[in-house]
Amino acid sequence: MNQALSLKDAMGRRFRYLRLSVTDRCNYRCNYCLPNGYQGDDTAEPAMTLDEIETLVSAFAAMGTRKIRLTGGEPATRKDLTRIIEVCKRTPGIEEVVLTTNGYNLSKKAAEWKAAGLDGINVSLDSLDRDRFKDITGHDHLPRVLDGLEQARAVGFTRLKINAVLLRQFNWDQFDHFLNFVRKQAVAVRFIELMQTGDNAVFFRENSVLGSQMEEKLQLQGWQEVPKTPLDGPAREFRHPDFAGKIGLIMPYSKDFCRNCNRLRVASNGNLHLCLFADQGHSLRKALSAGETVSVIRQTRLLLESKAAGHTLEQGFTGATSSLAMLGG
Numbered sequence: 001m002n003q004a005l006s007l008k009d010a011m012g013r014r015f016r017y018l019r020l021s022v023t024d025r026c027n028y029r030c031n032y033c034l035p036n037g038y039q040g041d042d043t044a045e046p047a048m049t050l051d052e053i054e055t056l057v058s059a060f061a062a063m064g065t066r067k068i069r070l071t072g073g074e075p076a077t078r079k080d081l082t083r084i085i086e087v088c089k090r091t092p093g094i095e096e097v098v099l100t101t102n103g104y105n106l107s108k109k110a111a112e113w114k115a116a117g118l119d120g121i122n123v124s125l126d127s128l129d130r131d132r133f134k135d136i137t138g139h140d141h142l143p144r145v146l147d148g149l150e151q152a153r154a155v156g157f158t159r160l161k162i163n164a165v166l167l168r169q170f171n172w173d174q175f176d177h178f179l180n181f182v183r184k185q186a187v188a189v190r191f192i193e194l195m196q197t198g199d200n201a202v203f204f205r206e207n208s209v210l211g212s213q214m215e216e217k218l219q220l221q222g223w224q225e226v227p228k229t230p231l232d233g234p235a236r237e238f239r240h241p242d243f244a245g246k247i248g249l250i251m252p253y254s255k256d257f258c259r260n261c262n263r264l265r266v267a268s269n270g271n272l273h274l275c276l277f278a279d280q281g282h283s284l285r286k287a288l289s290a291g292e293t294v295s296v297i298r299q300t301r302l303l304l305e306s307k308a309a310g311h312t313l314e315q316g317f318t319g320a321t322s323s324l325a326m327l328g329g
Helices: 051-061 082-089 106-116 130-137 142-154 172-184 201-207 211-220 286-288 293-304
Strands: 017-021 067-071 094-103 120-124 160-165 188-192 235-239 246-250 263-266 271-273
Touching: 017 051, 051 082, 051 286, 067 082, 082 094, 082 106, 082 142, 094 142, 120 142, 130 142, 142 160, 142 201, 142 263, 172 188, 172 201, 188 211, 211 246, 271 293, 286 293
Parallel strands: 017 067, 017 263, 067 094, 094 120, 120 160, 160 188, 188 246
Antiparallel strands: 235 246, 263 271
16 A cells, blocks of 8 residues: 555544445434434435446545445445445455445345455344334334344354444343343444434433443443454444353543544545534545546545544534434444
């Protein structure tokens, strides 16, 4: 890699990880994200094409990106998701391609995605209770999602993680359910602090739980924190000798959460977001549509100079993020 092209901001943070939203569409109605379902916007730009995604990934790989996480919305609502995985994985310099999904068609697609080169899967699974799962997502799909996890394991996926947003009224009392799940299952369950967005202010006030309360529970039960690797995301992971799986905590409201930020985000419309809660996205679409990798590199490096030291979530500022489906959280 040409060090002169590597992505580094004014705080000295290096960016080797790209969260790439391939669609803002989602087929679920999660109460903390899209409680009324996906509404669409006739005035919005369409999602990037496969060729535009290839240009984007090539540019970021040239700047030192080594990990791509495909997100949505729900990325599997794109019929060409398998081709997107292939394009990302075959790009020189990209070492890891992982996917965040709600798992609605995981049992059908796991083998296909594995063959395309996908390295790992995170499944959004906010409850292991069937009724609670339906209350949160609007769909009675828990057995289907759990079957998908089993199928993913059967076709060879060893990097399987579950994401659960902490919700005071819906799953805060189910900590032991998740502990029992990872006692024998070699998966990581990561609890994520509910984040306020432009559309969920009332729900946030009623349901936010600080991850530090979960951390205290873990420490009292003998869980030990695991050191991070350079390509890891924001989760702090914990291991216990009596459990096959791990527990992770993603705590954006914690002190110094942004200090070691290593990731940038591109929305499905080709807008670069320097932070999940930045006040605006910056369009790369013209260069992407023209296939101009060098222009994408130049524009991205210039924009990175203005990346802030951290978000201001604790002050209630949610920036341009109207819902988590917009950028995949």
